[in-house]
Amino acid sequence: MSATLHSASGPAKDMRVAAALGRRRRHVSTAVKAACYAATGVGLLLLLSILGTLFWNGFSALNLKVFTEVTRPPGSEGGLLNAILGSLIQTAIGTAIGTPIGLMVGTYLAEYSKNSPLANAVRFVSDILLSAPSILIGLFVYQILVVPFGGFSGWAGSVALAIIVIPIVVRTTEDMLRLLPDTLREAVIGLGAPKWKMITLVCWRAAASGIVTGVLLAVARVAGETAPLLFTSLGNLNWSLSLSAPMSSLPITIFAYAGSPYQDWIALAWAGALIITLGVLGLNIAARSLLRRK
Amino acid sequence: MQQAATFSAQTAPPPPHELRRGKSSGALGDAIFAAACRSAGVLVLLLLGAIILELFLGGLQAFRTFGPAFVTSTEWDPVQEVFGAGVSIYGTLVTAVLALVMAVPLAFGIAFYLTELAPPWLRRPVGTAVELLAAVPSIIYGMWGFFLIVPFMSTTVQPFVIDTLGTLPVLENLFAGPPFGTGIFTAALILAIMILPFIAATMRDVFETVPPVFKESAYGLGCTQWEVVRSVVLPYTRVSVVGGIMLGLGRALGETMAVTFVIGNANRISASLFGPGNTIASVVALEFGEAELGSLKLSALLGLGFILFVISFIVLAASRFLLRQRLKA
Numbered sequence: 001m002s003a004t005l006h007s008a009s010g011p012a013k014d015m016r017v018a019a020a021l022g023r024r025r026r027h028v029s030t031a032v033k034a035a036c037y038a039a040t041g042v043g044l045l046l047l048l049s050i051l052g053t054l055f056w057n058g059f060s061a062l063n064l065k066v067f068t069e070v071t072r073p074p075g076s077e078g079g080l081l082n083a084i085l086g087s088l089i090q091t092a093i094g095t096a097i098g099t100p101i102g103l104m105v106g107t108y109l110a111e112y113s114k115n116s117p118l119a120n121a122v123r124f125v126s127d128i129l130l131s132a133p134s135i136l137i138g139l140f141v142y143q144i145l146v147v148p149f150g151g152f153s154g155w156a157g158s159v160a161l162a163i164i165v166i167p168i169v170v171r172t173t174e175d176m177l178r179l180l181p182d183t184l185r186e187a188v189i190g191l192g193a194p195k196w197k198m199i200t201l202v203c204w205r206a207a208a209s210g211i212v213t214g215v216l217l218a219v220a221r222v223a224g225e226t227a228p229l230l231f232t233s234l235g236n237l238n239w240s241l242s243l244s245a246p247m248s249s250l251p252i253t254i255f256a257y258a259g260s261p262y263q264d265w266i267a268l269a270w271a272g273a274l275i276i277t278l279g280v281l282g283l284n285i286a287a288r289s290l291l292r293r294k
Numbered sequence: 295m296q297q298a299a300t301f302s303a304q305t306a307p308p309p310p311h312e313l314r315r316g317k318s319s320g321a322l323g324d325a326i327f328a329a330a331c332r333s334a335g336v337l338v339l340l341l342l343g344a345i346i347l348e349l350f351l352g353g354l355q356a357f358r359t360f361g362p363a364f365v366t367s368t369e370w371d372p373v374q375e376v377f378g379a380g381v382s383i384y385g386t387l388v389t390a391v392l393a394l395v396m397a398v399p400l401a402f403g404i405a406f407y408l409t410e411l412a413p414p415w416l417r418r419p420v421g422t423a424v425e426l427l428a429a430v431p432s433i434i435y436g437m438w439g440f441f442l443i444v445p446f447m448s449t450t451v452q453p454f455v456i457d458t459l460g461t462l463p464v465l466e467n468l469f470a471g472p473p474f475g476t477g478i479f480t481a482a483l484i485l486a487i488m489i490l491p492f493i494a495a496t497m498r499d500v501f502e503t504v505p506p507v508f509k510e511s512a513y514g515l516g517c518t519q520w521e522v523v524r525s526v527v528l529p530y531t532r533v534s535v536v537g538g539i540m541l542g543l544g545r546a547l548g549e550t551m552a553v554t555f556v557i558g559n560a561n562r563i564s565a566s567l568f569g570p571g572n573t574i575a576s577v578v579a580l581e582f583g584e585a586e587l588g589s590l591k592l593s594a595l596l597g598l599g600f601i602l603f604v605i606s607f608i609v610l611a612a613s614r615f616l617l618r619q620r621l622k623a
Contacts (some may be wrong), residue, residue, distance in 0.1 A: 029518035033411060039403025040412075040420065043494065046487055047427045050438050057441075104334035112331055122335040124614065125342045131541065131610050132603070133548020135575050136345065139599045143348040147587065166338065194320030196327035224431025227550040227575070231582055251433045255551065258437050273434050284429045288422065 051277075058274025061267035066275075070239045071253060074262035080272050082239050086154070086248035087276075089241070090233060091223050093158035098165025099215055103204075105166070106173025106211075111199055123174075130167040137163050138228035146232060154247035157233025161222040168221060172214025176207040209290050216287035220280045226251035250276050346603060353597025355590060364597060370561040370577075372584070377594035379601055381561050385478065385571040386602070389553065390546035392482035392567075397490045398539055404490075405497035409527075410519050421498065428491035436555035439484040444556055447483075448475025452568055470566040476558035479567040484552045489542035496538030496617070500531045537616030544610040548602060550575035574602040 065079045072078025105122065113119035141160040146152055180203055188198040204211065229235070235252035236245065250272050257269035356364055356377060367378025408421055452473035460469040471477075504527050512522045528535070558570025559580060572580075578595050585592035 025518055025521065029520035032406075032520040036403035036406045036411060039400045040407040042400060043404050043427065043490060044420070044423055046490075047423055049442070050427075050430060050434065053438055053442055054434070101334050101337065104331045105338055108331035108335045112328055113335075118332075118335065122338055124611075125339050127614050128607060128610050129338070129342060131544050131606075131613075132345075133550070133575060133606055135548065135550040135578060136349065136599050136603050136606075139352070139578070139596060140345045140348050143352050143596070144344070163341065166341075170338070194324050196323045197320070199327070220429060224433065226431070226433045227579060230579055251431065251551075254433055254437065258440065259555075269437065273437055277430060277434050280429055280431060281426055284426060285422075288425075 054270070054274045054277055057267075057270035061271040062274060066268065066271050071237045071248065071268075074260070074265050077264075078268070080250065080253060080268060080275075082236070082241075082248045083250045083253040083272065084275070085241065086233070086236070087223060087250040089243070090154055090157045090161055090229070090247060090249055091219060093154075093243075094161025094222055095165055095215065095219050097158065098162035098218065099169055101162075102166040102169025102214075102218075103173055103211065105170045106177065107199060107204075109170070109174045110177035111195075111203065126167045126170045129163070130171060133227075134164060134225055135227035135230070138231045141228070142231040152232060152234035152246040154233050154243035154245070157229045157247055157249065158243070160228035160232045161225060164222050164225060164228065165215075165218040168218040169211075169214050172217070173207070173211050176210030176214070177203055179210070180206055209293070213287040213291045216283050216290070220283035220287070223283075224251060224276055224280050226255055230255075346600075349596055349600040349603055353593055353600045355593035356597040359590060359593075364594075365601065368561075368563060372581070372591055375590050377591065379574070379594075379598055381563055382572050382574045382577045382598060383601065383605075384563050385557070386547055386573040386575070386605070388571075389478055389482045389485055389557070389573060390543055392479070393485035393489060393546045394539060394543055396483065396486035397493055397542060400486075401490050401493035401497055401542075404494040405501055406523055408494075408498045409501040410523060421495075424491045424494050428495065432488065432549060433551045435484055435488050436552040439480065439552060440555040443484065444475035444480060446475075447480050448473045456568075467565045468567055471564070471568050473568065474558065474570070476556050476570060477566075477568045478557065478564075478571045481553045481557040481571075481573070484556055485546045485549055488549060488552060489545050492545055493538050493542040496541060497535055500534040500538060500617075501527055503534075504530050533616050537613045537618075540609055540613030540616065544606050544613055547606050547609060548575055550579050554579050574598045578602075 065077060066081075067079060067084065068081060069077065069079030070082045071080065105126065109119050109123055137160050141156050141163070145156040145159060149156075184202065184206065185198060188202050189195070193201075229249050229252050233249060233252075234246040235256060236248040237253075237256075240247065254269045254272045254276070257265040257272070260266065360367065360377065364377065364379055365383065366380050367376075368380035368384075369376050369378045370381060371377075404424060408417055408424075412420060452475065455469050456471075456473060459465045508526050508530065509522050512526045517525065553573050554576040557572055557576055559572050559576060560570035561572060561577075562569075564571065578598055581591070582595055585595055
């Protein structure tokens with residue numbers, strides 16, 4: 001009897017301990033959660049700080065001359081026209097070269113050979129290229145295009161950007177094609193269409209919004225790339241739209257101007273930085289909404 | 295009705311020779327298209343091979359001249375034509391690892407918030423904001439760091455740290471030196487901010503692969519949210535989380551523009567975190583313009599590129615191996 005009583009008084013004590021333990025567990029959880037809220041706050045604050053700095057410094061330097069005048073020596077009211085055009089041209093050519101190749105590779109991986117050794121090797125290499133340091137791609141193109149053909153050129157810059165475009169398009173194309181149901185393919189083949197027609201007329205079309213998203217993301221990525229252009233198109237402070245000569249680009253001009261001691265050049269660098277960031281973020285948002293609407 | 299009639303007329307069996315011709319042109323088209331796709335795939339393989347080969351061949355002259363000492367030597371003297379990669383390899387590794395130390399806890403916090411804590415209507419906007427942070431070009435991070443973080447470091451953070459921690463016996467060396475604002479620590483800080491969204495987004499994707507039943511069972515036992523993440527989510531996703539961190543490391547190793555702006559660019563290994571240094575990428579970016587075609591210096595820079603490629607390749611390959619099990623089903 002007394003033993004039962006004794007054991008009955010045991011849990012009462014344990015309850016106090018359990019309550020204390022529970023409080024402690026809740027406190028630990030609250031503390032960790034608070035830290036996570038803080039971490040997210042820091043992340044958002046960083047984005048706001050970057051955008052805020054850009055708007056603050058960029059808008060005050062932004063005027064019509066930025067878009068209508070070419071780069072000039074410090075003190076003589078220049079703009080960024082040649083840099084903007086150079087960036088557009090090289091990005092366009094890079095995307096035009098890289099997209100078809102990336103599309104074909106992605107199609108190969110998704111439609112022709114899902115798990116063969118060759119396909120696995122291609123997928124592995126493409127993933128490595130996706131994250132490889134872009135400066136090394138610049139060095140590579142310097143070796144294969146700049147040295148043999150005797151000089152820096154817009155072509156070399158475009159090719160360097162194309163190499164960066166390829167793995168991005170490969171990844172999205174493969175992912176998007178894989179999302180298509182096999183019944184779709186079977187229906188097309190069942191109608192007697194050859195496989196290449198199935199892919200080009202049905203699969204690509206069905207996955208079009210996803211593939212376009214990939215291309216937009218690739219454009220956004222290469223438009224801001226600086227390092228691969230340093231050794232390929234070099235940058236050019238004079239007016240030149242020749243693809244066989246050194247070509248100006250927005251990121252390179254920003255790099256050169258931001259590090260200069262001249263206030264008007266630094267202001268122009270901020271204006272360029274604002275233009276490029278708005279363009280890149282705008283492309284990203286466009287790509288995302290395109291994918292979400294699907 | 296009319297359409298249906300046309301349709302049935304079209305699908306009437308063609309004469310045998312028509313059928314054969316149609317079939318063979320389809321087969322030819324298929325063969326060409328398949329070959330085109332496969333050769334594009336092979337082209338990507340060759341591309342990586344060519345990058346490795348070209349960087350190695352470019353660096354061969356430097357490797358031959360200096361031998362294994364090229365990797366270990368800390369001397370970089372363009373005038374005497376003596377080149378060693380030691381300092382920049384050290385700077386590359388130290389800044390990348392420091393950046394990871396700063397970025398990983400923050401990234402974990404954001405991923406935890408996005409998968410467990412945030413109300414559903416907030417998840418997408420906050421997630422998108424984090425992904426936009428990843429999309430900002432690195433030159434912008436460089437400018438932002440150079441004009442905003444560097445002055446802040448030199449006027450506020452560094453004097454404070456030097457006055458407090460810098461007076462302690464052991465930490466003294468770690469925080470010694472004048473507060474220039476630039477240096478190894480600032481570079482690591484900018485790198486941390488740059489790789490933060492990559493790691494956070496990967497961690498979030500990985501956390502979302504945990505079957506809800508697992509988490510619900512733990513909640514049913516009375517676990518707190520932190521206990522669920524610590525005892526269910528993290529053990530389940532451990533391998534992939536490490537893969538995501540490696541991916542961030544791979545990005546940090548090769549980052550060029552942002553680092554070039556803020557690291558101070560001096561070829562020495564200083565014990566102080568506030569001291570200037572360089573990384574492989576920053577040396578290549580800055581000194582390339584002064585290297586003449588065919589010179590030993592150009593070869594040394596390409597050799598540096600080869601070393602960076604080898605380091606990144608190992609890290610990225612490891613990251614992909616660890617991530618594949620979870621994300622690439």
